[in-house]
Amino acid sequence: MKVEEQPDLTSAPVTPPASPRPAPTNGRWAGYRGLLTARMKELWREPEVVFWVFVFPLLLAFGLGIAFRDKPVGVTNVAVVASPGAQRTAGWLNKISPRPAAIHADVLPQAEAFNRFRLGKYALVIIPQAEGGLRYRYDPARPESVLARAQVDDALQAAAGRKEVIPTSSETAVEPGSRYIDFLIPGLLGMNLMNSGMWGIGFALVDMRQRKLLKRFLATPMRRGDFLLALSSSRLVLMLIEVVLLLGFGVLVFHMRVLGSLVSILFIGTVGALSFGGLGLLTASRAEKIETVSGLINVVMLPMWVFSGVFFSYERFPAMMLPFIKALPLTALNDALRATILEGAPLATQGTRLAIMAVWGGVSFLLALRWFKWI
């Protein structure tokens, strides 16, 4: 066998290696660092990633925050069906109703009043009866309709001379922490961690497998563990940015109050991101085509979109479903984030939720390692 000089790495770089060899140029973690650097660059250069991971949640938060902003309950629009006494009834309502929650009454022919009621323009239709009484047409499934009925009834009865049995007064409470946007932002954060974890790991892996890049990596001395570690690390870096961006947005734009410590929030975010990373790895463990894995990812995520209380509280679902819902990793993540961000709950109280996420992530990870198809 030919023995050559020690390779001079600067001038004759592609010299077939000589023996004995000098100290390695690359240490134990060079491969991990190389993979992480490359992964971050790739992510950053992918406009879709930047949009879906960073811009989309902010747009969603902004849009929903505006649409469901807490405003004083607006003017209640009611229709009075045209009849001899209709003008008087409408006049009472327009004049006497308590302020600022004013009632606005219009007099309309019956058909038009009913039609506009159906379309949502009026919350209530008042139908004066021949014998002098009034009949309310309202929809018990529409909160504003129910409210309008009570408001109008109160106003008309008072106008007719009803005396309050107990004197009452009221005060308003619109505090940051109890608004919809406050509920929404932690939910969006959880959903975003799920989305980017599943896509960022699951899709990326199958894409690399389909392009034979996984196989090409395995043809080098790269350690498989380093590869998975680098992929997870890239997720955690993104998680950090996602958390800071969404919370920062909530604080700056919607004056949201973050009660829990950032460390606790980031810890929960880390557990959540890793949990979904594990699920992503599992969905990607055998799929050969990105079409297959896209379907799988959606199947896994769909129940959580619906049940895990991203946009509305899961308490609306029947009680018998709650144990199942609470066992989902996104529910655990959303609940833990809300408790910490909105109520300032200490990390110690979130043990069960963290454990649920850890079990999902851990079991998925172990199964994935067993089934994973590298080549």
Add this chain to the structure above:
Amino acid sequence: MDVVVRCRNLFKTYDGKVEAVCGLDLEIRIGECFGLLGPNGAGKTTTIEILEGLLPPTSGEVEILGRNWGAHQRELRELLGISLQETRLSEKLTVRETLKLFSSFYQFPSSPQAVMEEMALMEKADTWVGKLSGGQRQRLAVAAALVGNPRILFLDEPTTGLDPQSRRQLWDIVRQFQKRGGTVLLTTHYMDEAERLCDRLAIIDHGKIITEGTPAELIKRYCGQNMVEFAVTPAIDGGGRELWQSLPGVEAVHEEDGLTSLSVREAHQTIPALLEAVEERGWRLVHLTTRQASLEDVFVHLTGRHLREE
């Protein structure tokens, strides 16, 4: 002569039925460029991937640099440079970044800069992989194999689909690597590539090696030195085979599409005799050429088929 790659009695059966490789023996010596030549589906890729340790053989032994895949996986990976038949590298990394990434996996890599210079990729150093031409991508794929500073280079169909200029560039790269003492194993279905680039080669068909040797040896062994091709009228439908065989210097006869090919040692002895024989029988030559025999002729001689038929 040191043998750096050796396999014995290699079998690979897919799904218990498709026999991709059946009973293959190979010995590749240090410093040579060894080619596996064969048509598509002959088992070339399966063979090279088994040797690369990417595919487990159903049975058989593989020994590389005195080591085997079961016990010395990590060590071997440091010593081999591998380019797969088709890898789509990350499109959004630049050439330099891609080579940096691959070099980071090896303990003793070459510098990406030097590899780019050697592979004529400097101009594209900071271009995204997605923007490279086919030839540039293929050079990058080989560069990614070279950046690990390997002793043995495995190239699976390195020039398939490339234009002539890019092919020649890749051949130069292989020769340079060899000049520095590297050993190369490549698969190809281009007989000209095998003929020009390989010191020795094995022709492989249906998972078996049908012959092995230097290109010149193989041509001489099976096809003599020259090929004489002709056609006569009236067409004689194979009836002439014995006649042609009896002409002086003829080693083999192959007939196809009305054209008869004779493998001959010395064309100047065969041709006069051929002309005479044709004239005696009142036939007429409608076509006559002579040329150097090639590996393609060897393959046709051995299998009755052309390399690129499938």
